[in-house]
Amino acid sequence: MKTGNRLAFADGLRGLAAFWVVLYHMSEGKHLEHLKPLMPHSIYAAVFDAGHLGVGVFFVLSGFVMAYTVRQATVNRAYAVNFLLRRMIRLTPPYYFAIIVTLVLAFVKGKALGLPYELPNVTQLLAHAFYMQGLLAMPHFNIVYWTLCIEVQFYVAFAMLFFIADSSSRHFDGNTARSFVIGLMAIIALCWPLGLISTTVWPGVFFEFWFSFLAGVLVCWGLLMGGYFRLSAILFCLVLLFAGLLNASQLTLTVAVTGLVMACASAFDRMNTWLNWRWIQWLALISYSLYLLHNPITGLSFRVVHLLIPPGITADIIGVTTTLACCLIGSYLAFWLIEKPCIRWSHAVSLGPKSVQESLKSDKD
Numbered sequence: 001m002k003t004g005n006r007l008a009f010a011d012g013l014r015g016l017a018a019f020w021v022v023l024y025h026m027s028e029g030k031h032l033e034h035l036k037p038l039m040p041h042s043i044y045a046a047v048f049d050a051g052h053l054g055v056g057v058f059f060v061l062s063g064f065v066m067a068y069t070v071r072q073a074t075v076n077r078a079y080a081v082n083f084l085l086r087r088m089i090r091l092t093p094p095y096y097f098a099i100i101v102t103l104v105l106a107f108v109k110g111k112a113l114g115l116p117y118e119l120p121n122v123t124q125l126l127a128h129a130f131y132m133q134g135l136l137a138m139p140h141f142n143i144v145y146w147t148l149c150i151e152v153q154f155y156v157a158f159a160m161l162f163f164i165a166d167s168s169s170r171h172f173d174g175n176t177a178r179s180f181v182i183g184l185m186a187i188i189a190l191c192w193p194l195g196l197i198s199t200t201v202w203p204g205v206f207f208e209f210w211f212s213f214l215a216g217v218l219v220c221w222g223l224l225m226g227g228y229f230r231l232s233a234i235l236f237c238l239v240l241l242f243a244g245l246l247n248a249s250q251l252t253l254t255v256a257v258t259g260l261v262m263a264c265a266s267a268f269d270r271m272n273t274w275l276n277w278r279w280i281q282w283l284a285l286i287s288y289s290l291y292l293l294h295n296p297i298t299g300l301s302f303r304v305v306h307l308l309i310p311p312g313i314t315a316d317i318i319g320v321t322t323t324l325a326c327c328l329i330g331s332y333l334a335f336w337l338i339e340k341p342c343i344r345w346s347h348a349v350s351l352g353p354k355s356v357q358e359s360l361k362s363d364k365d
Helices: 008-028 041-047 049-069 077-113 122-129 145-170 174-189 206-225 227-247 250-267 278-285 287-308 313-347 356-362
Strands: none
Touching: 008 049, 008 250, 008 278, 008 287, 008 313, 041 049, 049 145, 049 206, 049 250, 077 145, 077 287, 077 313, 145 174, 145 206, 174 206, 174 227, 206 227, 206 250, 227 250, 278 287, 287 313
């Protein structure tokens, strides 16, 4: 599959991470209780139970992609506003569609099983509509939505920081200003994985995950500028590796390893060749829809299989096969019907005469 101006390795990681999360929710939902004892514990744990760590990969990739998008732009006020508008156009319609699917399937499930089902109230709907449910400590309609709330906060913080840095470029070199601002943020962000700050400022705030996004930003700068910037990215990820080992944090270790692997791919000029396999790039194409839709589809698919086939290893295997097929087909359809128009609409938002063409080429997700 041709990737054009896209970086195949980054795309491939996103596709694999989304698939890993799907496998995790199969296990987390107790759908594989007969298959689990037949697999070696270490393999089952790595393939299924650890799949939630795909979120850490997403966060690193998000920071990487955003830094790559603005690599040749001057982030003034208009650019920052349009940058956020583009991200919301890209992110929100598929998210709203997923909410509708989740609520409809929950309603159908309740009716079919004779279970009480209470429709969400206006406050819950508005909180979800504006990605505020985490900050307001409301339960998510679908647990995977928590990461979108964090992502949106990151987009806002990213646009603000780059606006501040580029506004200072009249007094400093552009790279110097950006390096100072992001470098300072990176040092502060290390306080959470190192355990120097353990309290949550506000439930649902992105601060404790800030380091994972900044790892992606630094790795991207290492790719684009090499030298000192690449060394800084590797050093940052090595500190995270130490912090992850010190505090036994799987998320921190995942972020560190993801950053180091991407830095390695960059150093050896393999960003366009590693993981450039057709099926992985196809997974990358549908990864956002797959992430949003897999949980309700998984629950419905396994329930139907278990209604038709007695519990056992056969039902588990058929359930896995059927569920993966339904998730992949449903996500592919959602990509073409919902995501693809959103990508086109987001590209219609100009980021400025000097940067729009580069932005169109580099919009990774």
